[in-house]
Amino acid sequence: MADLGFVWFGYMQGSGGGPSESNVSGYLIRSTATKWTKNSLLAVDAGTHLSGIIRILEDNVTLSSKSTSSKFPSSASIATAESGIFPFSGASLPSEAPKTNASYILRELVSTYLITHTHLDHLSGFVINTASFTQEASPKRLAALPNVINAIKTHIFNDVIWPNLSDENAGVGLVTYQRLSAAADYVSMSEGLSAQAWPVSHGHCMKMHTHWGRKSTAGLDPCSNSQGHSMQNHQTRWCVLDSAVFFIRDSATGKEVMMWGDVEPGSSPDNQAASTLKLITCRLDFFGSKE
Amino acid sequence: MWQEAAQKIFMGSLCSIFIECSYDRSHPDTALYGHLSPDHLISELKVLAEHVQNLRAAEHRERVDKLKRKRMSSGYFNGDPAIEGRRRSNPNPPDATRFTPPPLDRDDDMADVSPKAGLKSELPPNIPAASTIESIRPLDGVKIVITHVKDTLTQEDVPAKVLADLEELEKETRLGCMFLLARQGSSIYF
Numbered sequence: 001m002a003d004l005g006f007v008w009f010g011y012m013q014g015s016g017g018g019p020s021e022s023n024v025s026g027y028l029i030r031s032t033a034t035k036w037t038k039n040s041l042l043a044v045d046a047g048t049h050l051s052g053i054i055r056i057l058e059d060n061v062t063l064s065s066k067s068t069s070s071k072f073p074s075s076a077s078i079a080t081a082e083s084g085i086f087p088f089s090g091a092s093l094p095s096e097a098p099k100t101n102a103s104y105i106l107r108e109l110v111s112t113y114l115i116t117h118t119h120l121d122h123l124s125g126f127v128i129n130t131a132s133f134t135q136e137a138s139p140k141r142l143a144a145l146p147n148v149i150n151a152i153k154t155h156i157f158n159d160v161i162w163p164n165l166s167d168e169n170a171g172v173g174l175v176t177y178q179r180l181s182a183a184a185d186y187v188s189m190s191e192g193l194s195a196q197a198w199p200v201s202h203g204h205c206m207k208m209h210t211h212w213g214r215k216s217t218a219g220l221d222p223c224s225n226s227q228g229h230s231m232q233n234h235q236t237r238w239c240v241l242d243s244a245v246f247f248i249r250d251s252a253t254g255k256e257v258m259m260w261g262d263v264e265p266g267s268s269p270d271n272q273a274a275s276t277l278k279l280i281t282c283r284l285d286f287f288g289s290k291e
Numbered sequence: 292m293w294q295e296a297a298q299k300i301f302m303g304s305l306c307s308i309f310i311e312c313s314y315d316r317s318h319p320d321t322a323l324y325g326h327l328s329p330d331h332l333i334s335e336l337k338v339l340a341e342h343v344q345n346l347r348a349a350e351h352r353e354r355v356d357k358l359k360r361k362r363m364s365s366g367y368f369n370g371d372p373a374i375e376g377r378r379r380s381n382p383n384p385p386d387a388t389r390f391t392p393p394p395l396d397r398d399d400d401m402a403d404v405s406p407k408a409g410l411k412s413e414l415p416p417n418i419p420a421a422s423t424i425e426s427i428r429p430l431d432g433v434k435i436v437i438t439h440v441k442d443t444l445t446q447e448d449v450p451a452k453v454l455a456d457l458e459e460l461e462k463e464t465r466l467g468c469m470f471l472l473a474r475q476g477s478s479i480y481f
Contacts, residue, residue: 013475013476014475015438015439015440015473015474015475015477016439016440016441016442016450016475017311017313017326017438017439017440017441017442018441018442019441019442019444020442020444023442023475025438025439027309032480048475052475052476055475055476056476059476085478087478183295198292198295200292201325202325245292247295247296247299247305249304254304255304255305255306255481256299256304256305256306257305257306257307257308257309257481258296258299258305258307258308258309258310259308259309260308260309260310260311260438261311262311262313262325262326262439263310263311263325263326263327264323264325264326264327265320265323265327265331265334265335
């Protein structure tokens with residue numbers, strides 16, 4: 001709606017669901033009410049991240065080399081390279097070379113990564129891109145619900161899958177974790193933007209599931225209840241993978257966008273009464289009891 | 292969750308929802324693996340729409356009651372059908388701008404009423420609130436940005452198919468929201 005003003009842009013580094021690793025979930029958001037600063041861009045998920053930034057800079061190479069003024073569409077719309085709209089207009093990119101500019105954007109303009117859930121298609125870009133993080137800069141902030149942080153801490157930055165680049169467990173401190181409380185106050189994420197996280201279910205784990213909430217017939221042990229999987233119901237021994245929804249608010253206008261991670265259907269053919277809200281209530285119960 | 296979102300839509304602060312729709316309608320429910328297909332997304336949005344409608348209906352009832360009480364106490368409301376009829380045709384809504392106008396393809400019996408008047412036919416308390424409220428599509432003005440469409444690695448443009456499926460379902464359900472595709476490399480401004 002035109003009356004909402006030019007508050008946001010969500011810049012799709014990757015917007016697909018695979019299977020190609022070059023186009024999986026990754027978004028950059030900026031409040032256009034603020035000037036470009038070191039903390040302008042918020043990354044929401046980062047399955048595709050740096051390669052997506054490089055790609056858009058290459059696609060916009062004629063625009064990026066001469067574009068210094070901020071130019072935005074006159075109403076809510078999707079802009080592509082063909083439209084002449086360049087999402088990094090006004091960002092004072094240092095070079096003619098797309099890769100150099102992409103490196104600048106990554107190092108200087110993005111400081112926080114807000115992650116919905118731990119699946120690789122929402123996270124792998126961030127992990128691999130850590131190779132360009134430096135000790136001189138402030139650590140990048142990885143913000144997510146506590147179970148997501150714990151899973152990343154245990155299974156990614158563990159000196160096995162990837163070096164422990166975090167500032168916990170004697171890591172090198174290129175990344176700092178921020179554990180968000182579920183459905184709590186909005187937390188400042190980047191210049192002019194704050195976020196609130198809500199937990200949702202992304203389906204049952206492969207070991208126990210079928211996906212409609214049926215009881216498993218396999219009689220297997222449930223997944224260990226520690227790392228991203230959580231027990232949905234101790235009696236029926238299902239477990240689910242948690243995902244998140246973020247409300248992201250622009251401080252200048254109060255306008256918000258809602259960004260979902262992956263999500264399973266809330267109602268099922270087996271159990272029509274299992275509505276979305278019931279499912280979410282269940283998730284909130286879990287968080288309440290864990291903390 | 293949807294209740295929270297509905298509150299924000301009702302207040303006018305939530306302008307867009309980025310949500311996944313991984314597959315098109317031909318995809319079987321048994322192989323969703325924790326993802327949504329168009330029918331499931333629409334049923335989620337129906338839950339959201341219902342919450343929005345409930346909030347609008349509640350506000351509507353409250354306003355009617357307030358007005359009624361005010362008139363009763365001031366002696367303004369006399370229940371004369373002729374007077375009430377004139378009042379209905381000449382509304383003066385104090386804050387109708389919060390709502391988007393009823394859709395152009397609304398029922399014919401609404402066609403001679405101006406968009407703003409659509410909300411104010413509540414003035415005679417004997418007209419049920421629901422008839423007016425339901426003429427406003429619940430998610431008018433909300434943009435649903437579709438993400439996470441799985442590529443089938445064929446010539447098929449799956450995202451376009453998903454979008455077409457959703458638009459078809461939207462026509463049936465009249466939710467009022469607009470669907471946009473999050474294509475890689477594009478940007479969206481609100």
